Amino acid sequence: MHMPPRPVDATLHGVVDYQAGALLTTVLPKLAGIEGTRAARQIRTAGAFHAGYSTVTDYPLGIVKLLPFKAHLALDAVGAVALAATPFITGQFKEGRRQWLPHVALCLFELASLAMTDPTGRGDFHGDVDAVREANLEDPHRKIYDGGPAVVRAA
Amino acid sequence: MKATVWSGRNTVQVENVPDPKILNDRDAIVRITSTAICGSDLHLYDGYVPTMKKGDILGHEFMGEVVEVGRGVDNLQVGDRVVVPFPIACGNCWACRHELYSLCENSNPNAGLAEKMFGHPTAGIFGYSHLTGGYAGGQAEFARVPYADVGPLKLDDDLSDEQVLFLSDIFPTGFMGADFCEITGGEVIAVFGAGPVGQFAIASAVMLGAERVIAIDQYDYRLQMARNRAGATDVINFAEDADVVEQLKALTGGRGPDAVIDAVGMEAAHGHGALHAVDRVKQATRMQSERGHALRDAILACRPGGIVSIIGVYGGLMDKFPTGALMNKGLTVKAGQCHVQHYIKPLYERIRNGDIDPSFVVTHRLELGKAPDAYETFKHKLDECVKVVLKP
Numbered sequence: 001m002h003m004p005p006r007p008v009d010a011t012l013h014g015v016v017d018y019q020a021g022a023l024l025t026t027v028l029p030k031l032a033g034i035e036g037t038r039a040a041r042q043i044r045t046a047g048a049f050h051a052g053y054s055t056v057t058d059y060p061l062g063i064v065k066l067l068p069f070k071a072h073l074a075l076d077a078v079g080a081v082a083l084a085a086t087p088f089i090t091g092q093f094k095e096g097r098r099q100w101l102p103h104v105a106l107c108l109f110e111l112a113s114l115a116m117t118d119p120t121g122r123g124d125f126h127g128d129v130d131a132v133r134e135a136n137l138e139d140p141h142r143k144i145y146d147g148g149p150a151v152v153r154a155a
Numbered sequence: 156m157k158a159t160v161w162s163g164r165n166t167v168q169v170e171n172v173p174d175p176k177i178l179n180d181r182d183a184i185v186r187i188t189s190t191a192i193c194g195s196d197l198h199l200y201d202g203y204v205p206t207m208k209k210g211d212i213l214g215h216e217f218m219g220e221v222v223e224v225g226r227g228v229d230n231l232q233v234g235d236r237v238v239v240p241f242p243i244a245c246g247n248c249w250a251c252r253h254e255l256y257s258l259c260e261n262s263n264p265n266a267g268l269a270e271k272m273f274g275h276p277t278a279g280i281f282g283y284s285h286l287t288g289g290y291a292g293g294q295a296e297f298a299r300v301p302y303a304d305v306g307p308l309k310l311d312d313d314l315s316d317e318q319v320l321f322l323s324d325i326f327p328t329g330f331m332g333a334d335f336c337e338i339t340g341g342e343v344i345a346v347f348g349a350g351p352v353g354q355f356a357i358a359s360a361v362m363l364g365a366e367r368v369i370a371i372d373q374y375d376y377r378l379q380m381a382r383n384r385a386g387a388t389d390v391i392n393f394a395e396d397a398d399v400v401e402q403l404k405a406l407t408g409g410r411g412p413d414a415v416i417d418a419v420g421m422e423a424a425h426g427h428g429a430l431h432a433v434d435r436v437k438q439a440t441r442m443q444s445e446r447g448h449a450l451r452d453a454i455l456a457c458r459p460g461g462i463v464s465i466i467g468v469y470g471g472l473m474d475k476f477p478t479g480a481l482m483n484k485g486l487t488v489k490a491g492q493c494h495v496q497h498y499i500k501p502l503y504e505r506i507r508n509g510d511i512d513p514s515f516v517v518t519h520r521l522e523l524g525k526a527p528d529a530y531e532t533f534k535h536k537l538d539e540c541v542k543v544v545l546k547p
Contacts, residue, residue: 015432060424061432126165127531133538135525140518140539144380150515151386154340154364 008113010069010121014054014061016113021051024106032102039092039099043106046083050076059121069121073114080110157547158212158295159526164202167213169524175291175299180227183303185237189316190217190293192526192543193324194350195468197534198421199284203444204470206268206285215241215281216323217293218316221307228304237307239300240495241324243279243290246305250278257492262302263288272471277492294526296547308499317514317544318506321355325542326513327498328466329355329418333363334498335464335489336414340364345403345412345456346387347449349377351516351542352466353418354385358511360416361386369406371399371449373424376539384515397425403456411458419449420467437474444471454480465490516542523547 008016024047029040057072058065067075084107087093087100158172175184193216198204218238221231231237243263244256251259259278263269266276268286279301282292291298300307310319329352336344344360346353349372360368366388370381373394381387391402404411422438425431425448434446450465454477457463463486481488505511518541521529529543 011432011435015436061429127528127535127537129528129532129537132519132521132525132528132532135521136538137520138518140376140541143384143515143518144376144539144541145383147384147515149386150384150513151358151361151511152509153361153386 006116006118008117010059010118011061013113013117013121014057014059017054017057018051018061020109021047021054023047024050028102032098034098034102037099038090039087039102042083042086043102046079046106050079070119073117073119076110076114080107080114083107083110156296157523158291159214159523159545160209161199161207161211161213162209165200167200167527167530169526170210172210172212172295175297177223177225178299179301180225181302181304182225183221183228183231183300183307184223185217185219185239185293185298185300185307186222187217187219187293187296187298187547188236189219189320190214190295190523190545190547191320191323191325192216192294192529192533192545194352195283195420197530198468198470200530200534201422203421203438204284204286206265206289208285208289211282211284211289212291212295213282214292214294215283216320216325217281217298218310218320218323219298221303222297224303230304231307231309236310238310238319238322238499239281239293239298240306240308240322240327240499241280241283242306242492242495243281243288243301244305244496245302251305254494254497256494256496258494265289280492294523294545296523306496308503310503312507314506315514317517317520318512319503320544321351321513321516322495322499322503322506324493324495325351325516326355326359326502326511327495328352328493329357330359330498330502331491331493332356332416332418332464332466333359333365335466336360336363336365336416336462338363338365338414341366342413343367343369343407345369345371345415345453346381346418347371347399347415347453348418348420348467349374349381349387349390350418353377353416354381354516354541355513356416356418356466357381357385357387362505362510367406369403369412371403374536377536377541380516380541393425399452400456407458411456411461413458414462414464415453415457416464417450417453417467421445421447421469423447423449425449434474443474445469445473447473447476451475451477454486457484457486459484460486462487462489466493468492517544519543521545 248260262279279288370387
């Protein structure tokens with residue numbers, strides 16, 4: 001099935017990861033008016049966890065490239081849903097809108113970001129490489145690996 | 156006729172457009188038999204070169220058969236097989252008389268634009284934005300060639316298109332990069348970028364007598380081509396170890412290469428995540444026009460008193476440029492769009508003599524209609540793509 005192009009590649013996704021991690025762990029709880037509550041602790045924990053596994057993701061902004069990019073995206077999705085569900089599991093949603101709305105908003109942002117991210121990490125690729133492969137009159141692999149030197153070294 | 160046209164960022168289409176016509180006595184019309192996608196076309200494709208307009212015909216590497224000549228062209232005849240240099244040069248101005256053809260003072264009708272960007276106008280170039288004249292390019296069935304009495308090289312042998320096509324750009328460009336390095340025999344040359352121009356820079360350094368040629372890239376298949384076909388003696392994959400400067404020092408007893416060639420240009424990738432991210436975000440938001448990490452590393456790696464040869468395409472301004480290293484190490488910088496008309500005949504002789512078979516870089520040969528998919532495949536380095544030749 002033909003999928004529409006997803007414009008966010010692995011690098012841009014990484015930029016958003018670190019920015020979101022930094023925002024969640026620092027000023028976002030204060031901006032959301034929940035500083036000092038357990039909702040703030042939950043959001044800071046989510047931000048730290050997000051930034052943490054970003055550092056070990058196998059993408060251009062990963063520091064130690066252990067976690068495959070697709071696994072990172074799966075963690076994003078699971079983490080987003082878990083964050084949104086937390087206030088409803090703990091019952092804190094009864095304490096007012098501020099105790100659950102930031103969680104749900106962050107979940108929706110994360111899911112929107114995932115919808116725009118190319119799971120291959122290539123971003124806006126929209127070509128048909130199979131058609132190119134089929135129409136190609138050359139054999140790339142042979143040209144690269146099997147041919148001898150194409151240049152005569154200076155005497 | 157059919158032509159590959161730019162339709163916006165990351166979009167090209169093959170469309171029917173009006174056939175070119177003779178507009179000047181010194182024009183010729185060429186029926187194109189082979190044309191190629193250049194790495195620098197990707198800068199247009201990616202939207203980083205200003206003054207592109209929807210419908211502009213792309214392509215500056217092409218060859219074919221002369222089908223019409225203007226009254227002022229007396230060195231070409233209908234039926235001649237020619238390769239066309241990518242810079243358009245009048246042959247009469249100060250720059251042309253000094254064989255600095257890519258600096259021709261007469262061939263860029265939009266000289267004012269270039270003057271604002273660069274301080275001085277530069278030559279017109281086929282299919283390379285209105286900054287370089289807005290000329291229709293050669294990824295098409297036909298092209299109008301201005302100053303046809305100066306540029307095109309007439310071919311009189313049975314070499315294949317793929318063996319001579321790259322005389323239009325990437326072979327002379329790579330050769331000029333090596334020529335800048337003043338190779339006299341025994342030097343160590345590092346080449347940043349193992350794309351098509353990098354492959355020819357490597358091969359040219361080998362031909363000119365460099366003792367060691369070190370290829371640097373992040374794609375293993377390109378490094379394999381550099382080693383197996385172009386003659387690189389060493390390779391560095393910066394995806395595996397991003398500290399290219401230290402690796403070059405380690406390979407050269409701590410001294411650094413005698414000369415470095417930047418065959419990357421304005422969209423360099425880099426293994427250091429944070430720095431790459433900063434460059435990429437600043438370029439994407441137009442806060443700088445160049446992602447210049449290859450050039451930064453080239454300057455830092457080059458030995459004191461060495462030469463930095465820049466043949467990768469840059470368009471504007473770069474942040475974090477290591478001026479201190481450049482000055483204090485006493486480096487010589489040589490740069491430029493290639494003066495193809497200066498190099499084309501001697502390099503043609505080298506091909507005829509069997510010194511080099513330029514067709515080694517061609518990994519994809521496709522009909523012109525496949526250009527949109529070919530651009531994507533080339534841009535994303537898929538299917539072991541190094542060089543795409545299109546057949547109109």
